[in-house]
Amino acid sequence: MFEKIKQAILEGEADITVDLVKKALAEGIDPLEILNKGCIPGVERAGELFEAEEFFLPELITAGEATKAAMEILMPELQNKKTGGWQSLGKVVIGTVEGDMHDIGKSIVASMLTAAGFEVVDLGVDVSCQRFIEEIKKQSPAIVGLSALLTSTMSKQQEVIKALESEGLRGQVKVLVGGAPVTGAWAEKIGADGYAEDAVAAVKLAKKILN
């Protein structure tokens, strides 16, 4: 059964994945096991294949979407469980900075983070510095992800970091940056905690930075 779920996720078959997960639950299989032995290995394998340049973006994303769909079924079950329950790897607030309408890259990262077991709050695009601060206060995430696809909006990433400092929040949240013109050097210069080149690297970085 776990192997079937893994396979359905790898093939990006959200409907089949959901059916299999429901069936597994009906058979009385522990939802945590379904997650850890079926879903997570599936989406991790998709990530490996992407890194090996065998998988392309549509395959990576549909695998992520299938995992997300499975998690929507599993989440209430996991939270109902009294024995320990399930905890996400951490909360992530993510968005594209003010003045920048680029959505796809940021959404792929959000989707892959969700699929990997993070709790993701996606603020969308054209997110003002003020909005980021408000949401960080409200959600208390472990990580904030700032996306910028234009050289003219990159500086907004720095603005958010400065605002976090002046609000006294900088110590509570890790800042990850990304986007086509963004580099590791830029991340270092503006005092971010890290930069990732693509969605798979972003998931790895998020895991690493919280350990």
Add this chain to the structure above:
Amino acid sequence: MKSILSFLSMEEIERIHEASLAVLEKTGIIVHSENVCKLLAQNGASVDGNRVKIPRAMVEETMTKINHEVFLAARDPAHDLRLPGPGRPFNTTSGYSPFVRDLEYGLTRPSTSHDLKQFALVGDYLEAVAFFWPIVMPGDEPAALEELCALDISFKNLCKHVQCSCSSPETAEWQIRLAAALAGGEEKLRERPLFSAVTSPVSPLTFEKNTVEAMVTLAKAGIPVVPMTMAMAGTTAPATLAGTLLVANAEELATLVIVKCANPDAPMIYSADIAPSDLKTGVVNYYGPEYPLLATGCAQLARYYGIPSMVSHGSSEDIPYDQPSFERNILKVVMSFMTGTDLSSWLGSLESALNASLINLIMDAEICEQAFAYLRQFEVSDDTLALDIIDAVGPGGHYLSQKHTVTHFRKELWTKKLKDTLVLDRAGGSSFAEKAKHKVKEILSNHTVPPIDADIQKEMDDVMQKARRELG
């Protein structure tokens, strides 16, 4: 959906055809062979000395006998070629160079039998080489035997169809005998022509004694004749593109008449390598932008007659590759392929076919693979129009997470990585020429061609021995 270039309108094609009939009827051709003149006269041409005028009705009658399909058989039937092709050209090495660029030392030196054997082995290995021109001459053989030995060496070291040069009726006879030995007799050879032969008119409108008699000999044996006209705008043809196309087309029609007079069933390929002249030096200018335009026109004329064509020939063949020339040549080859030519001869050649290189052969095979991607056919259907998917995504969304994208992108979109090509792979620090050289050596030491059956081999060797006594 499929890309094909056009240069001439239908009206322009018809004008060139009409003008070609007028040239053949009024101006005529020169045929330096009494025998062939006699043959043409018997079939209705008016002959005065070596000047042959071909009446319109004779050409039109000949046109009814055109072989619209031409079969090029191979030693291994898996490599048989049937023309017209599958919508992309069958490519071959360019050919008959007297020089070769030495693999080890990178110097240019006269070519030998051993070089030709190596080219044949690599040609047998490479998928891009659909059939084989003996790309270098076996210069260690006596001149009179070169073309025959080239065929013999090619047969032994390659399982694909061989298209060789043939400059005399004697050579034609021996080539036919050699191929018949391999095919299992002359009748078998007629059914499965294991070779075809390039025998070209001399522009403008002239047929040399030896080549025209070779044409007749080959046609009688059912060997496909490839009259590659090399009319040059400004020197051996008018300076106008229309005039150059006209001279070339008249020469192809004249060859068709000659071939069909020799054997009404004989197959012919409409073949050209016409080009502008550099009028400062008088030499051919393969760089000229008119070169691909003329090829496009020839391909259209060939399609007008329904004759399989070999009219467009890839790269500029001028320099050993560096990266810019490699990338420029991809586009040249794409343009050449998009003429719709059935056959194309260009792989591995240097310096306008005076020189050849195994390293270039490897690089050209890579260009071929990339250029084929431009010739793919795409379907327009409910499924590919994706109306429902477009509706589901709506304005402003994206298609990355659609199942439709997953099921279609590998077929429709080029997913090969740039670094998979020898030239563009910058990993490892070695130059593409070193990588190509490494690949050549790998092929030469690992690839084997199945030997010809011992009895047949003996028969072929007998033919070669007799030929050596008579010609050598």
